[in-house]
Amino acid sequence: MAEIRVPTLGESVTEATIATWFKQVGDTVAVDEMLCELETDKVTVEVPATAAGVLSEIVAKEGETVGVDALLATVDENAEAGAKSAPAEKPSAKDDAPAESGGESAPLDIMVPSLGESVSEATVSTWFKKVGDTVSQDEMLCELETDKVSVEVPSPASGTITEILAEEGATVEAGGKLGVMRPGEGTTSPTQPGSSAEIANSASNEPKQEKDVEDAPSAKKMMAEKGISRDQVQGSGKDGRVMKEDVMKMASAPASSAPAPQPASIPRSPVPAEDAAREERVKMTRLRQTIARRLKEAQNTAAMLTTYNEVDMTATMDLRKEYKDLFEKKHGVKLGFMSFFTKACCHALKEVPDVNAEIDGTDVVYKNFVHMGVAVGTPTGLVVPVVRDADKMSFADIEKKIAELGTRARDGKLSMAEMQGGTFTISNGGVYGSLMSSPILNPPQSGILGMHKIQQRPMVINGEIKIRPMMYLALSYDHRIVDGKGAVTFLVRVKEALEDPRRLLMDL
Structure with missing residues (x-):
């Protein structure tokens, strides 16, 4: 059994986020074939297979934060494709745990994570969820921006978003509060719709879930930097997930193939109609x-x-x-x-x-x-x-x-x-x-x-x-x-x- 671990990430970089898995449990892989992509600040690290065989277990899922040399997956060098009797990737115990009994669970704060050495504040760039949405543990809630660094904030537990305290564009400090959620809701039964157990067990059976598809972090960064909106890009990843290569393809396409720019919506001093028709408003990149x-x-x-x-x-x-x-x-x-x-x-x-x-x-x-x-x-x-x-x-x-x-x-x-x-x-x-x-x-x-x-x-x-x-x-x-x-x-x-x-x- 060959272990796939997090490689060295560079000087002073100690952790990374799993951006994309290119393979699933049960897939046959060759030596040096790309298995997944990690994201650290602005560095993209690709992880190749160290041995040929069948991907038998994925330990770290997309969106999770892992340290250097952490175990990502295992490859069975002796197995054949499709030989597994059950998925090796299992929902964690905390995903299966029922909500607290005896009444509602206590509210749980969504906090600003560590932003890195000498970085004390960030701007809320994008909320992927809104109040009332049900989320599973480690599902991406929002993205923060510091000087040239994107920080993604995962859900600390399964539950429901009850309050968003820092709206998009707000500046927050390290350790500050972003929002509040009620843990446990929607996860009391393995068969309850939207539960993390159901999501994990049905991932291989249903082609697409009734939920937003999380695009690759590297793709989101590139779309923001190049001023490309999500609906302009056709995703080639799983469930229509937008990958970095999709954005690069879109950016290099002829200008005539891109949708026409939307008219300006920010109020400002009056502009003659003939001039307004010839203007183009593009949001500044971070x-x-x-x-x-x-x-x-x-x-x-x-x-x-x-x-x-x-x-x-x-x-x-x-x-x-x-x-x-x-x-x-x-x-x-x-x-x-x-x-x-x-x-x-x-x-x-x-x-x-x-x-x-x-x-x-x-x-x-x-x-x-x-x-x-x-x-x-x-x-x-x-x-x-x-x-x-x-x-x-x-x-x-x-x-x-x-x-x-x-x-x-x-x-x-x-x-x-x-x-x-x-x-x-x-x-x-x-x-x-x-x-x-x-x-x-x-x-x-x-x-x-x-x-x-x-x-x-x-x-x-x-x-x-x-x-x-x-x-x-x-x-x-x-x-x-x-x-x-x-x-x-x-x-x-x-x-x-x-x-x-x-x-x-x-x-x-």
Whole structure:
């Protein structure tokens, strides 16, 4: 009997939610065939079969939260398909337990679960149930949204929803109350309609239950991010369940095949009819709302100021051109400009530690390390994955890590842990053609460096006019903690290191 367990989920990630089972008890499976999909924050983890045989038992059902190395299922390597005499997946004792006798059961609170390290509040994104609905234990009740993280709230017991205290759009704190339910109702008898026992026993006999079909969490996230409504997607999963692949297919379909946008319904100032007919209203994604809120908070909180300089990229470009082929041959990664800028910033941050610090109340917290945030544009918005301990990394290590994080960001597979803890940020608007801009701080950081387009310009060099590849640099900083002298010094040190990369080797 082969055991299927939860694989390693990544650094600091200890639990996951069962999103989708692709196989049922009794199905024949091959080695490495995909059995189920797990969801952790924004990471999707697929679990393959470790042995060939028949799926004899599913221990963790869809919607359940499991820890690393927890048992998910078992595969009988000696059995044949359909050889089982009874389903190995059985309703749990608590599902079969009758409601409390001697009157109504005591009300049960539906609470906000743990939201993760340093996350204290969330927004109620979607309620899947309404007051009066009967639910079974672990059935999904609602979904919460924190900064880039979706948290699903399962029912703590079987029963009936009696009250919803936090409506959609409300902000709730960790440990707060979302609603109230009356446990036990509808579960007093195994044959009572809607009971968890009946659902479990009839799942394989009836093609579709008289209840809402729970879509895959990854599909719901993608629909929200891309502004696609549920009725636009044809589900290919069990009972019409919408899978991630269905949403991707819908998103890539020609625009003409998509339903026409619904007219705006939010009251606002009068708009001429001929203009209204040409408008389109699209709800902001949760990611875009988070970006907007955090950037506005940075402007409202920090005393933000930007200082500028320009750098002659000749020496860096010549060095890169000379060694890029040898570098790629040895390290298996291309030598770009980001490693030069990262090393130059790490060098400058050692001399001007205020730029690498943050304000906590009336204290200043100095960081004796550099966790470099690298802003990455994705189809759904801007994210800032973090290169940890960048000050201790080589050029090759930095290039490899940035390439890896960039790919994961564009695929939507970054975990929350990979976007937290940055001490300084680099934003490269030059890749989009930006010649000059003022980047906005990424709180609680006190500094962000903006890179821009490299452009050939006439410069006076030793009394002669020469054409040089020039780049404007912009450092936005929190003037509450960083003085003008420190900001200018930082930017000058970055400029010096890029104009003469040998200074990095000499620690000058």
